[in-house]
Amino acid sequence: MSLGAAEVISNTRNASAGGDKPPLIDIRNLRVTFPSGGAEPKAVLKGIDLAVQPGEIVGLVGESGAGKTTLARSILGLPPSPGRIAGGEVHFEGRQILSLSESELRRLRGRRLSVVVPNPRAELNPLLKVGDQIASMAKIHLGVAGKEARRMALEILREVQIPDPERRMDAYPHELSGGMAQRVVIAMALICSPAFVISDDATSGLDVTVQAQILALLAKLAAEHGSAMLFISRDVGITAHFCDRIAVLFSGEIVEIAPREPLFLEPAHPYTLMLLAAFSHSPKLRDSWTVPDTDRRRERSAGCQYADRCPIAQPVCRTLRPPLAEIGPGHFVRCYFPVRHA
Amino acid sequence: MRILAYLAKRLIFVIPQLLGIVLVSFLLVKSIPGDPAVLMLGPTATPSAIASLRQQLGLDQPLYMQFLIYVRNLLHGDLGTSWQTTRPVLEDLLQRFPATLELVTLSLLLAIVVGVTLGVYAARKPNGWVARLADLYGLSAGALPDFWFALVLIFIFYTVLGWAPAPLGRIDMIVIPPLPVTGALTIDALLAGDLQAFWSACAHLVLPVLTLGLLNAGPILKMTQATMEKMLESDFSRFEVLCGVPQNLVVRHALRNALPSIVTIISVLYGFLIGGAVLVEIVFSWGGAGQYAVQGVLNSDIYPVLGFVLFSAIFSLIVYIAVDLIYFLLDPRISN
Incomplete structure (x- = not known):
């Protein structure tokens, strides 16, 4: 055949x-x-x-x-x-x-073209607040100013359904659970x-x-x-x-x-x-x-x-x-x- | 708040730490052979004169009594008297310690600039020519003796080229030193508005600072290079590259993560150099604290030695506490 x-x-x-x-x-x-x-x-x-x-x-x-x-x-x-x-x-x-x-x-x-990686807690920079890490994506790639980038970051954190997104903006990666860190990585990939x-x-x-x-x-x-x-x-x-x-x-x-x-x-x-x-x-x-x-x-x-x-x-x-x-x-x-x- | 609690805890431990250091160094210094009374009175002294001087100095007392007396005097701000300079050790050290501190601090700044810059560039391209240069540099900086390197610099820049002033102290003999405030000649000259003294002090600093700075950049370079390579290969740097973060920013973020290790090696070097700079001090007739202590050891003049140990210990403790505070500022994982 x-x-x-x-x-x-x-x-x-x-x-x-x-x-x-x-x-x-x-x-x-x-x-x-x-x-x-x-x-x-x-x-x-x-x-x-x-x-x-x-x-x-x-x-x-x-x-x-x-x-x-x-x-x-x-x-x-x-x-x-x-x-x-x-x-x-x-x-x-x-x-x-x-x-x-x-x-x-x-x-x-x-x-x-973006990528979502496994083991997200190691993939996030331990010394930067996650909100800043997400916002920096928008700053780098879309050329938006700091305030607008933070607004976008907050919005995408809401979209990935992180509880209490306003507070999480100022969290460091070690303060997040694995699931939350994964949501942050997804937010960075999709912003x-x-x-x-x-x-x-x-x-x-x-x-x-x-x-x-x-x-x-x-x-x-x-x-x-x-x-x-x-x-x-x-x-x-x-x-x-x-x-x-x-x-x-x-x-x-x-x-x-x-x-x-x-x-x-x-x-x-x-x-x-x-x-x-x-x-x-x-x-x-x-x-x-x-x-x-x-x-x-x-x-x-x-x-x-x-x-x-x-x-x-x-x-x-x-x-x-x-x-x-x-x-x-x-x-x-x-x-x-x-x-x-x- | 956690910083304050931590600081309080650290400060509580400072006193027993210092006491321990004083005890150990007292015992060590006392075990050096040689009788100060004999040295002070010279070869023609009679045994009875020596005995009476020993009694006067308290040398006939048992060791623990001598130690207790020394500690009691310490608490009154009396570090003893040097029989060589015939001045109180505290006065001598207050004059000499800043000289060493000025030299060592400036040297370390040079070492940091050279070491961190070269280390970062070497780590960016592990197989590039900067990395090879860094390997060579690290090797030679570790292998060259500082006093020899100092002599080479003096030969080139003073003897042959005549660009540097004679290696005879911290300032030209014809220049009147500024009124001591901090003890660092450059700062005191600026405070006094005396530019001539300032430039003279700077000119005298160039060669010793180059010697100590260039040689001590080696360990900083190695530590920076190794840590930066690790950080640039780490998951978060790789993810930043995958996310299209520009390389300069990736390197900056990696450097921030590498800083705690770099700060550690700098702090260790800082404490070490206070005494470790002594050969360079001797070559340049610097009149620093290390030189003072070595003279003390060679002449059974124990109080300058103990005073130097105490000053260095306090200095090291201050540096380490400062480093811990820097860790707090650098890493949110510690401070939260």
């Missing part, structure tokens, strides 16, 4: 386009490497293609080490040290932003109404109940500010709640990307199935797809990255990298033997 080679190639471009309108952000063949002991640097992102439409929320799930944070930060031109962007393009609002000068990029960050927000595992450090509140808030505010969002998470279940499309990242590659319903109802890549099974409550499903991870850190130089863990891998999987093939409307999978759902 696999597709012919010509068909596959003609389809791969569409994977990043996603629809008819020009995308807001179009990541093309983004490759990031880290220097390794050997001569050959280690590839952490192996050619990411991903496009996001204006106002769309795209989820990106993957296990630790898949390259999620590297992707989030490379989009802003700041791969985690000592990583290096080895190739690819990021088109945003009509410009290839990876070729912009550092100062032009800086003006985009926090203004048109300039950016076109694109990247949420990098933003709620991972919080209690489950607070997590749900923060996520709902994030989705609501992104919609209100007209921002598209790339929602990065380790938890595939969370993405089901409010993402329009979901991409599955494995070992620096997108192995499957699909609108929400097909991804959850007809997952095609064996890894996606394993992920869903791992989060499933059905022991039967879990047992059938959870395979022992013997060698999860091993990198494959050829073939499918998942081949060593895949229960249905064939000889071809170990020699030739499968292309991203369209198996349904907007549903792409990087597998020679996608799972079919009758």
Whole structure:
């Protein structure tokens, strides 16, 4: 049932386009490497293609080490040290932003493209009042004066539903709970109404109940500010709640990307199935797809990255990298033997 | 309010701290061999003359009595008399301590300017040429002896170029020193409106300040560089960069976070230099407190030594309390 080679190639471009309108952000063949002991640097992102439409929320799930944070930060031109962007393009609002000068990029960050980070209490400057930190975003990027910036900061603190926002303006980060600090980080990300927000595992450090509140808030505010969002998470279940499309990242590659319903109802890549099974409550499903991870850190130089863990891998999987093939409307999978759902 | 409560607590502890310092230094100084009575009377003195002088000085008393007498005199503001200068130690120190303090303070200011500036620039680009220069500087500043560096400066700027005045004290001999008010010649000259004395004092300060300032910039540079590198790699600096905060502002914020460590090393250096500047004082015939104390040690003249220790201890305690107050101002996590 696999597709012919010509068909596959003609389809791969569409994977990043996603629809008819020009995308807001179009990541093309983004490759990031880290220097390794050997001569050959280690590839952490192996050619990411991903496009996001204006106002769309795209989820990106993957296990630790898949390259999620590297992707989030490379989009802003700041791969985690000592990583290096080895190739690819990021088109945003009509410009290839990876070729912009550092100062032009800086003006985009926090203004048109912003990021919500996890572990927010460490991410806020411990010596500055949170109100000043939020207001400085408006001062730097929108050029508004101090008083107006503080008014905007207070307003956005209200929007992120911090209790007693007037008082919190003068609080220092150590005086806030984790959930409140996360709201402050969201306020900083959204005060300039950016076109694109990247949420990098933003709620991972919080209690489950607070997590749900923060996520709902994030989705609501992104919609209100007209921002598209790339929602990065380790938890595939969370993405089901409010993402329009979901991409599955494995070992620096997108192995499957699909609108929400097909991804959850007809997952095609064996890894996606394993992920869903791992989060499933059905022991039967879990047992059938959870395979022992013997060698999860091993990198494959050829073939499918998942081949060593895949229960249905064939000889071809170990020699030739499968292309991203369209198996349904907007549903792409990087597998020679996608799972079919009758 | 917390600051005041804290200050009160600190001040209560000052008295026992000082008492402890006096006790330890008294015992140490007393254990130095040598009999002041013998030294004072010279080689031709008769044993009976020595014995009567010992009695007069209280040296025949048991050690604890000598200590109690010393403490009792301290409480009356009497730090003893130096048999070398034949003047009360308090008077000598009030004259010499400001000389050392003036020299050390100006040197430290120079060290701060050089060290912090170089450290910040080195940390901004850990592999850049400033960082390499800073490494070299830190290494050489730690390796060069200060008295040797002082002699080199004197050779170049006095002997060869003739730009600096002779290394013979704090002011030209033909210039009349200003009336002592603070004891710092530059300030006293300005207070007296005596510009000639002011410039003469400044000219004499240049070389010793360069010596101590440039060499002591090393530790400040290293501390600034290391702390700034850590701060610039920290989560909050990274987040500021991700938020598009301009680099200058990121560096300024990082520096504020690095300041407590930098202030700590400065305060340690300040206390250390009061006595540590003695070799440079000797090279420049500065007539400072360190020089006075060393003369005391060499000649079994114990009261100048004890007086110097006491002055240094009080000075260090003041510096440390000031540093704690600075921490309060710098870090809301402490003050709240």
